Amino acid sequence: MGIDTHARTHTYAIINTHTGSREACQTFPVSTPGMNRTVAWIQRNTQGQCIAAVEGTRSYWATITHALTEHQVAVVEAKPPRRKDQAGRGKSDTIDATTAAMSLLPKDITKLLQPRDEGARAALSIISASRARIDVHRTANRNALSALLRTYDLGMDARKPLSVRQIKQVSRWREHEADTIDQKFARDEAKFLATSIMAGDQMLKENSRAMSELDEQLAPELQQVFGLGPVTTAWILMVYSHHGRVHSEAAFAALAGVAPLQASSGNHERHRLNRHGDRQLNKALDVVARTRMGHDEATKRYVEKRTADGLSPKEIKRIFKRYIARSIYRQLQVIMA
Incomplete structure (x- = not known):
C-alpha cells in the first residue's frame, strides 16, 4: 500500500x-x-x-x-x-x-527504511528543539538589554558584556523618582528583559537536566567521554538514531562531515576539512575536539607533536575530529547494540 x-x-x-x-x-x-x-x-x-x-x-x-x-x-x-x-x-x-x-x-x-524509533529518542528531539528556541530568545533579550543600558543612563556600566550579577541587579530595580519619563520606561523595559533572561537561564538548566536523563537512558555512560555533555551527547544520539542505521565508522565520519577530502596539487599533498554532512553532529565533535585540545594533557602533547611535524592548527583539528568520530562510533556500537 x-x-x-x-x-x-x-x-x-x-x-x-x-x-x-x-x-x-x-x-x-x-x-x-x-x-x-x-x-x-x-x-x-x-x-x-x-x-x-x-x-x-x-x-x-x-x-x-x-x-x-x-x-x-x-x-x-x-x-x-x-x-x-x-x-x-x-x-x-x-x-x-x-x-x-x-x-x-x-x-x-x-x-527497506524503517521509521525512526519513538519514545526517548523522540523526546530528545523535542527538548533539543526547545533548547534552541529558548537560547535564541535569551540571546536576543541580552542584546536588547545591553543596547538599552548603553543608550540610557540608568546607573549601570554596560561597556562590557553584562555579568550574571548585573542582570540580577537590574531584575530587582524599582522606580526612581528622579527619572525622566524616557528613563522611567527604559528602566521598566530593562527590568522586564533582565527577568526574562533569568527565566531563560533557569529553563536551560532544567532542559539540560532532562537531556542528561534521556541521554543516560539511551546510551548509558556515553556522557562520561571527556568533552561530552548533555547537549553534545543528545546531538550525537539524535543523528545516530539506532543501532544499524550507520553501517560503519567510515560512514559515521562521512555523516559527521569529518571524513578527509583530498586537496593535493602538484608536489604538495594534503587533505582538507569536509564541508558536508550533518552540521549538528559535526558541531558536537568540534566541541569535543576543542575541549580536549584545551584541557586534556595527552591531547595537548599530541597537538605539540603534530605542530612540530609542520601541521597547521586546522589540519590537526581535522585529524583529531576524525579520531573522535571513530572512537565515539565504536562506543555507540557497544552501548546501543
Missing part, C-alpha cells in the same frame, strides 16, 4: 503484489473518525500481510504511522520519486500513492 499524505487528507492505493495491479484507491480525512474508517477499509481490501509505504513518517505522516502500527500494518519509508521519473506521467494524489506502493515491489523488504 502506498500513502500520499497531506495536512487534511491522506490518499491510499493498494497494490496486489502477485499481479502488480491496483486493487483499490481511496482518500480519507486526517481525523480520529477518518483514521478508524481508513483501518476498516484496509482490512476489507487486503488479505494476508500488508506493508505501507509512506514518504516520511514524521509531521503529516506521524498520525497514520502510529495508527497503522497499532493494527499490525508494517510501515516503511518511501523515497519521493525523482523528477525525471515523473516526466510525462503527470501528478495527482492517486498517482503519488500508487507510485509509492509500486516502488516497494522490486525490493527486499528486510532492507
Whole structure:
C-alpha cells in the first residue's frame, strides 16, 4: 500500500503484489473518525500481510504511522520519486500513492527504511528543539538589554558584556523618582528583559537536566567521554538514531562531515576539512575536539607533536575530529547494540 499524505487528507492505493495491479484507491480525512474508517477499509481490501509505504513518517505522516502500527500494518519509508521519473506521467494524489506502493515491489523488504524509533529518542528531539528556541530568545533579550543600558543612563556600566550579577541587579530595580519619563520606561523595559533572561537561564538548566536523563537512558555512560555533555551527547544520539542505521565508522565520519577530502596539487599533498554532512553532529565533535585540545594533557602533547611535524592548527583539528568520530562510533556500537 502506498500513502500520499497531506495536512487534511491522506490518499491510499493498494497494490496486489502477485499481479502488480491496483486493487483499490481511496482518500480519507486526517481525523480520529477518518483514521478508524481508513483501518476498516484496509482490512476489507487486503488479505494476508500488508506493508505501507509512506514518504516520511514524521509531521503529516506521524498520525497514520502510529495508527497503522497499532493494527499490525508494517510501515516503511518511501523515497519521493525523482523528477525525471515523473516526466510525462503527470501528478495527482492517486498517482503519488500508487507510485509509492509500486516502488516497494522490486525490493527486499528486510532492507527497506524503517521509521525512526519513538519514545526517548523522540523526546530528545523535542527538548533539543526547545533548547534552541529558548537560547535564541535569551540571546536576543541580552542584546536588547545591553543596547538599552548603553543608550540610557540608568546607573549601570554596560561597556562590557553584562555579568550574571548585573542582570540580577537590574531584575530587582524599582522606580526612581528622579527619572525622566524616557528613563522611567527604559528602566521598566530593562527590568522586564533582565527577568526574562533569568527565566531563560533557569529553563536551560532544567532542559539540560532532562537531556542528561534521556541521554543516560539511551546510551548509558556515553556522557562520561571527556568533552561530552548533555547537549553534545543528545546531538550525537539524535543523528545516530539506532543501532544499524550507520553501517560503519567510515560512514559515521562521512555523516559527521569529518571524513578527509583530498586537496593535493602538484608536489604538495594534503587533505582538507569536509564541508558536508550533518552540521549538528559535526558541531558536537568540534566541541569535543576543542575541549580536549584545551584541557586534556595527552591531547595537548599530541597537538605539540603534530605542530612540530609542520601541521597547521586546522589540519590537526581535522585529524583529531576524525579520531573522535571513530572512537565515539565504536562506543555507540557497544552501548546501543
